[in-house]
Amino acid sequence: MTPDDPLLDLDRLDRQEPLRRIRGRNNTKADILVYRLGALQIALKDYRRRPWWFRASLARWITRRETAAYRAAAGIPGVARFLGRLGPVSLATEWVESRSLGELRDRRVDPAVFERLREVLARLHAAGIALADLHLADVLVDTDNEVTLVDLANAFTLGPRPGPLRSRLFRRFVLQDEISFARLRAHLEKEDAEAAVRELGPRAARINRRNRRIKKWVDRVRGRQH
Numbered sequence: 001m002t003p004d005d006p007l008l009d010l011d012r013l014d015r016q017e018p019l020r021r022i023r024g025r026n027n028t029k030a031d032i033l034v035y036r037l038g039a040l041q042i043a044l045k046d047y048r049r050r051p052w053w054f055r056a057s058l059a060r061w062i063t064r065r066e067t068a069a070y071r072a073a074a075g076i077p078g079v080a081r082f083l084g085r086l087g088p089v090s091l092a093t094e095w096v097e098s099r100s101l102g103e104l105r106d107r108r109v110d111p112a113v114f115e116r117l118r119e120v121l122a123r124l125h126a127a128g129i130a131l132a133d134l135h136l137a138d139v140l141v142d143t144d145n146e147v148t149l150v151d152l153a154n155a156f157t158l159g160p161r162p163g164p165l166r167s168r169l170f171r172r173f174v175l176q177d178e179i180s181f182a183r184l185r186a187h188l189e190k191e192d193a194e195a196a197v198r199e200l201g202p203r204a205a206r207i208n209r210r211n212r213r214i215k216k217w218v219d220r221v222r223g224r225q226h
Contacts, residue, residue, distance in 0.1 A: 008037070010086045013044055027051055028058070034095050041095035043080075043150075048089055059089040062153050067091055069155035072129050078120030080140075080150045096148045098140035101188065105136060109188050114181075116147040121177055124149075128158030130173035134180035136187075175200075179208050 013035050020034035024047075033044040045066075047059035063085065070082035070093070083092040101109065117139055124131065131138070133154035140148040156173045158166065179197050182204075186196040197208040 008042070008083055008086065008092060010090060012037075013042070013086075018044075024050070028054060030059075041097075042083060043093050043095040044086070044090060045093070046090045048087075050089075055089050063089050063091055065157075066151075066153045066155070069129055069152035069157050072127060072157045073124060073152070076120070076123045076127060078116065078123065078147050078149060079152075080148055093150065096140050096142070096150070098142040098148060100137045101139040101141060101184070102136035104141065105188060109141075110145045112145050113141055113147060114185050114188075116145070117149075118181065120147055120149055121181060125174050125177070128162075128170065130156045130158075130170055131177050131180075132156050132173040134177055134184065136184060139184075175204060175207065179204050179211070183208075 013033070016035055018033040018035055019041070020032075022032040022034075024031050027050055030045045030047045031049055033046060035042045035044065045063075047055055047063065050059055067082075067085045070079075070091070073079045074082060080096060081094040083094060085091045101113075121131070121134075129152075131149070131152065131154065135151075138149060138151045140150060142148070156170060158170045162170065178200055182196040182200060183193040185191075186193040194208070198205045
């Protein structure tokens with residue numbers, strides 16, 4: 001089965017019982033449904049159960065943006081294989097039997113995992129793609145310590161003829177990937193994340209401080225809402 005294969009469609013998948021269903025944790029997160037078609041396991045990222053106002057607006061934009069990122073990343077080792085956009089708010093990738101770094105946070109992670117993740121990020125950046133929002137849950141690790149990245153919903157794609165502003169934004173998001181990688185690695189190795197970011201230079205340190213302030217503010221707002 002190849003990307004955008006006409007045999008892979010929502011009606012066909014909807015007629016099956018999914019092998020696994022991972023519900024979105026809130027009204028803006030997609031459900032992940034896992035199906036088997038022949039020898040292939042498929043992960044359907046699906047916003048159809050989200051509120052109508054979200055489906056009609058942001059969900060379409062997010063799905064279109066993620067589709068563009070996956071297509072730009074086609075053939076890059078270490079990125080989940082894209083199988084197509086199956087509807088306005090649904091897309092499919094190959095399901096990878098792995099555990100996320102989030103699931104491994106209390107275990108010792110082989111240093112080779114971080115080197116492989118660094119290599120995947122470098123390939124994406126060379127292809128004009130910055131993740132811009134790297135999290136532990138987005139990095140899958142199999143039993144051989146091979147790394148697969150999933151969830152390109154927030155990825156920024158440079159495009160073939162970027163202007164000065166787009167090029168500047170891309171460089172900013174590449175730096176954000178480097179900051180996220182440094183923090184992620186430090187957390188898993190039980191080291192000082194702030195010190196790890198400072199090693200990237202003063203600009204990275206400034207951006208990191210601002211990011212932490214924004215996160216604290218968002219957390220406080222969410223706390224009041226609960």
